[in-house]
Amino acid sequence: MLEAAICNMKAFGRVVVCGVISHYTDIGKRASPSMIDIVYNRITIKGFLASDFMNDFANFLAKTSNYLRFEKLHVIEDISTGVESVPSAFIGLFNGDNIGKKIVCLAKE
Missing domain, CATH: 3.40.50.720 (NAD(P)-binding Rossmann-like Domain)
Structure with missing residues (x-):
């Protein structure tokens, strides 16, 4: 870039x-x-x-x-859902897969 x-x-x-x-x-x-x-x-x-x-x-x-x-x-948020999505969300940060703030939602409020 x-x-x-x-x-x-x-x-x-x-x-x-x-x-x-x-x-x-x-x-x-x-x-x-x-x-x-x-x-x-x-x-x-x-x-x-x-x-x-x-x-x-x-x-x-x-x-x-x-x-x-x-x-x-x-605010631009890129939200993944569930604890199972944590590894791919984390790896995605280093690959530039997210747009905005990366969030993993573990449970609904």
């Missing part, structure tokens, strides 16, 4: 990167965008960790809660 995004970016585009889940399971698999595209289009790539922003968490939580409450933000 990163390679495709870099190839289609405008000059002076910016990319932020947080999380490299594909690297957790396959050390031989590396994201490698075309360096010539990065140089010619003067693209900036910056990594960050979620923990870099923990001092903003209370403000984020308050704003996000209101967005959800007033339906200005919609």
Whole structure:
């Protein structure tokens, strides 16, 4: 995905990167965008960790809660049902099978 995004970016585009889940399971698999595209289009790539922003968490939580409450933000959930679906749901995370937040529903409320 990163390679495709870099190839289609405008000059002076910016990319932020947080999380490299594909690297957790396959050390031989590396994201490698075309360096010539990065140089010619003067693209900036910056990594960050979620923990870099923990001092903003209370403000984020308050704003996000209101967005959800007033339906200005919609959550996308990919829900599997039953304890038997846990292994395939977990493996699917590493294969990119889910869209949005992956949830396994073990019992109805």
